[in-house]
Amino acid sequence: MKDFWRRYRRNKGAVLGLVILLLVMLMAATAPLLFPGSPWDMAGAPFSPPGEMGMLLGTDSLGRDVAAGIAHGARISLLVGAVSTLAALLVGVTLGAIAGYLGGIADDVVMRFTEFFQTIPSFVLAILLVAIFTPSIGSVVFAIAVVSWPPVARVVRAEFLSLRGREFVQAAEVLGKSRLAIVVTDILPNALSPIVVLSSLMVASAILLESALSFLGLGDPNLMTWGFLIGSGRSVIRLAWWMSVFPGVAIFLTVLALNLVGEGLSDALNPRLARQRGAGA
């Protein structure tokens, strides 16, 4: 573990990303303390610029505090990112494991199914799903999970394909372990590092997807999210830049942080790869 942290630390960007991410999480956790009450409350005069009327980041067109919206929105954005990534991992890992471990017809069937999803533009599919199931937090998470599992399945399948012929797996088979036990206790732990790296990037893209859906007015109408803040501020951007710029910065920083962390994890989990890259650079 110490070794892991030492390798992670070597990537300065990754450390910065981790710091930003922790700050965002802290903000999400303390939002009810920092901004008690609902972020929808009309706290000040509409269209107050940042710094006026005690509003750090200004107010929106109804007089809602933009800072409160960003803090409370962090909770939803992180929640949606985490839950939809978990759901996508569940589906992707399961299907990838089946395809990679069993091979043959099972592999063919699962991969054709995966390709079927990959050929549909993911954002269009997400819009369609949310529109059909009416916008709510559940349907948004479902739509994001549905469009983001195929890459997981492909990565997991590739790992499983290379691992299942290794000696330790053959040994486990000779010992008479059940297939499920082999998959879960022998192969999966060895395939974990690319999954971890991939999932940090998936959280980032899930946050972006959720923001894009909210921006288009397809978010849960009862939840304050960053995408909603930008979407509702966009039309008045020539009147009040702060309504869309600050939430945009929040999304930018969070997604950047997640990408940096993903890269750091990748370096820490694949030391050889990182050294090669370091030498090359």
Place this chain on the structure above:
Amino acid sequence: MTVSRRGLLAATAAAPVLMRVQDALAQGIAPRRGGTLTSILTPEPPVLQIGVNNQGPTLVAAGKIFQGLLTFSPTLEPIPVLAKSWTISPDGREYVFRLQEGVKFHDGTPMTADDVIFSITKFHFELAPRARAIFALIDKAEAPDPLTVRLTLKQPFQPFLLMFDTSACAIVPKHLFDGQDYRTAPAVQRPVGTGPFRFAEWQRGNFIRLERFADYWKPGQPYLDAIIYRIVPDSQSRRLALETGQVQLTQASDIEPFDVPAMRSRPNLEVSIKGWEYFSPLSWIELNHRVKPLDDVRVRQAISMAIDRNFITQRLWFGVGRPATNPVASTTRFHDASAKIAGYDVKAAAALLDAAGLKPNAQGVRFTLKHLTLPYGEVWTRLAEYLRQSLRQVGIAVELESTDAGSWARRVGAWEYDTTINFVYQFGDPTLGVERTYVSTNIQKVTFTNTGGYANPKVDELFATARNSADPKDRQAAFSAVQKILCEEVPQIWLMEMAFPTIHDKKVRNAITNGLGVHASFDDVFLTA
């Protein structure tokens, strides 16, 4: 009442329209011939045949191609158009219209009483539900001579004349429709009317071009050579087109309310919210009375008092519109200014809810309502968010539901909602535009009927009295009484008398001259040099 074209202006009902030309002359600006007016239509209409389609954009553009017998002043007095005069019998049952002479359709055939009778009793009667409901009162339609139309009603119906504007009853050429399916007749695609501009070209998704009709019956008019309606789907692009002068006129929802203040501050543009008096749309929170506790009058009063209509008008609509005071818009006939809903008072609202036995729980919530957001654009979403916060202040939790336009209409029509927002045109007379929302005989599973399910025998009776009496005094008495009852019982929570900004370059003259504004024929519109 006879009107010749140039003389005798002051004494006639034609004065309000032609006076503008006189005003212009008085200011030293003579109408100038020539020039092309470029405007915008949002959204693009499916066809330009009034009757086949009666939505806003169609009425605006086709209002230049077609004309009705009459139009209406801002105070809803009738103004002659294709009818140069008319008489109403003392019992209110016989209407005789004398038609203008020398009126030609764009294909060169003269317009006669036959075309008028066909338009009233066949064309619009079959196509438009609103026209059918009223033209069904016509017992006999006769043409004693080619320029006279006599309509005999089964019973007196005082708002009858209001049905003869272009938007309600455009005169169409009988010879191009008779004996065919009106919806699929070739003339629907190339509309032919009597208006000052004839249909020239339509590039779908791009623009509609109307050309000056040389044989127009008013000599020397129209002044413009052509009118072009561009189709611009994005609201910010529309704003830019107006700012850069690519278009000289926008109307209806072309420019979003939040962009209006910026347009007001531009020296070359003029912003007006006049010209919607005939339509007078009124918006309200539509309550479904079948959902508890919305059947309790105290709850409805509390909701009404918990809402700050000034905030809605000033902050959401940027002053484009007026706070509603009662179910009849103040620009509509028979509006009674003395009947008023209670003002904004959060404490009194909470007290009413306490009195209704709805105590707040630990979170301060008395009860929860769902609100189906009206999917007509951003400002309506903001309104829903505003209502949710306002009602939360008095302990009513509101959950918003988003939907698309088709589902909204279906769900409201099927009574599948707790609350939503609705707005309807009032068409100048409460019998035409207000009655339908409140009488129990109109509780139907159809959008824009009494979908809320409010029923009060006294209200039914008063609306019936007003509908059936020929004397405006009796009608006013009935309407005043009904407005008082409705203000007490608040069956729907009226929010705003809506207005739409008409924004035009100051070079465009006479853009709004009557109670229909940009829906007028534009035969007197001109561009100064």
